[in-house]
Amino acid sequence: MSAETAPIPMLDLGAEYALFEPELTQSLHAVLQSTQFILGPQAVALEREIAEYCGVGHAVGVANGTDALHLALRALGIGPGHEVITSAFTFIGTAEPISYCGATPVFVDIEPDTFNIDPAAVEAAVTPRTRAVIPVHLFGQCADLTRLRTLCDRRGLALVEDCAQAIGTDWDGTRCGGAGVAGCFSFYPSKNLGCYGDGGMVVTRDARLAEEIKVLRNHGSRTRYHHHVIGYNCRLDEMQAAILRVKLKHLDQLNALRREKAHAYNRLLAGASVVTPREHGKGMHVYHQYTLRSARRDALKAALEAAKIGSMIYYPIPLHRQDVYQEMYQSLGLPHAEQAAASVVSLPMFPMLTDAQIRRVCDVVSAV
Numbered sequence: 001m002s003a004e005t006a007p008i009p010m011l012d013l014g015a016e017y018a019l020f021e022p023e024l025t026q027s028l029h030a031v032l033q034s035t036q037f038i039l040g041p042q043a044v045a046l047e048r049e050i051a052e053y054c055g056v057g058h059a060v061g062v063a064n065g066t067d068a069l070h071l072a073l074r075a076l077g078i079g080p081g082h083e084v085i086t087s088a089f090t091f092i093g094t095a096e097p098i099s100y101c102g103a104t105p106v107f108v109d110i111e112p113d114t115f116n117i118d119p120a121a122v123e124a125a126v127t128p129r130t131r132a133v134i135p136v137h138l139f140g141q142c143a144d145l146t147r148l149r150t151l152c153d154r155r156g157l158a159l160v161e162d163c164a165q166a167i168g169t170d171w172d173g174t175r176c177g178g179a180g181v182a183g184c185f186s187f188y189p190s191k192n193l194g195c196y197g198d199g200g201m202v203v204t205r206d207a208r209l210a211e212e213i214k215v216l217r218n219h220g221s222r223t224r225y226h227h228h229v230i231g232y233n234c235r236l237d238e239m240q241a242a243i244l245r246v247k248l249k250h251l252d253q254l255n256a257l258r259r260e261k262a263h264a265y266n267r268l269l270a271g272a273s274v275v276t277p278r279e280h281g282k283g284m285h286v287y288h289q290y291t292l293r294s295a296r297r298d299a300l301k302a303a304l305e306a307a308k309i310g311s312m313i314y315y316p317i318p319l320h321r322q323d324v325y326q327e328m329y330q331s332l333g334l335p336h337a338e339q340a341a342a343s344v345v346s347l348p349m350f351p352m353l354t355d356a357q358i359r360r361v362c363d364v365v366s367a368v
């Protein structure tokens with residue numbers, strides 16, 4: 001198949017694997033030979049490296065990003081009767097942990113240009129029951145952490161960052177994850193730093209919180225076979241930690257490549273009838289996704305599909321309209337989140353996307 005007709009995937013993990021194969025194979029082999037697969041030296045080393053990368057004192061590896069948020073909320077004492085404010089325009093994995101704790105997720109609207117939570121909407125949603133706010137740094141760009149931190153400090157709320165899509169980005173020079181009481185990461189394979197299975201991490205400046213999360217992730221146990229709290233089995237395993245340690249060394253370079261690809265898209269789509277992503281300029285956008293808005297979104301998606309070009313709608317249904325939460329939020333209208341769900345489409349985005357692939361995608365988008 002020629003390059004002009006070959007399918008273009010949303011994400012090409014194979015190209016990235018080919019780049020790091022010798023390093024990855026060597027690291028995995030070392031873990032196999034060590035026969036230490038759970039809570040071993042790889043996870044400990046990764047925790048140290050991620051804490052350093054994020055500029056915080058502590059990091060705790062967990063099984064996935066959803067668990068990272070769940071354990072952070074549990075360790076903060078969030079429970080029944082409490083409310084946690086978050087964005088309606090995100091993956092369900094942001095909200096499930098609030099429900100796992102028996103607390104109530106309170107969904108608020110987004111800023112239409114960045115897709116991130118609107119701090120004014122957060123402020124308006126605070127009640128005496130509010131205990132925490134979870135901003136999501138959606139698609140690879142930080143939410144307004146200055147306003148959110150000021151608000152949380154003033155109202156005595158915990159700021160828990162959902163950094164699942166944003167590792168490596170910053171807000172005014174502070175890497176995401178370090179602005180609030182806890183930063184929660186996912187290492188799902190498609191993330192900017194992805195492992196080859198499930199993985200996650202909580203970063204924090206608070207040693208006590210980190211210790212509590214370590215206990216919760218390991219069956220509520222501080223000392224083996226002594227259990228003082230009902231915990232969970234949600235540890236990060238050694239194979240995933242070893243893979244992540246290899247890839248972390250290249251993360252900044254891979255994020256820079258994503259930015260280059262995004263800017264190439266912007267140039268080629270300048271005259272097209274779509275709205276290209278807006279960078280707020282307060283930090284680096286790391287383009288987990290390159291997401292357009294289009295008044296003809298469904299036609300655009302169909303044209304891409306016909307040309308064998310991958311595309312995805314992140315997210316077609318805002319959380320207050322999802323079946324699981326619908327009953328609680330029947331009368332809630334969040335126009336910006338609803339409008340985004342009806343108009344967004346994400347284009348192929350990965351560090352090894354070629355110029356020719358970008359041109360082909362843009363030709364199709366421009367023709368709709």
Ligand SMILES: Cc1ncc(COP(=O)(O)O)c(C=O)c1O
Binds near residue numbers: 064091093136165187
């Ligand atoms: C914004 C957001 N929050 C939470 C999660 C949950 O992460 P995981 O899939 O690792 O549980 C994801 C990942 O898919 C995500 O994109």
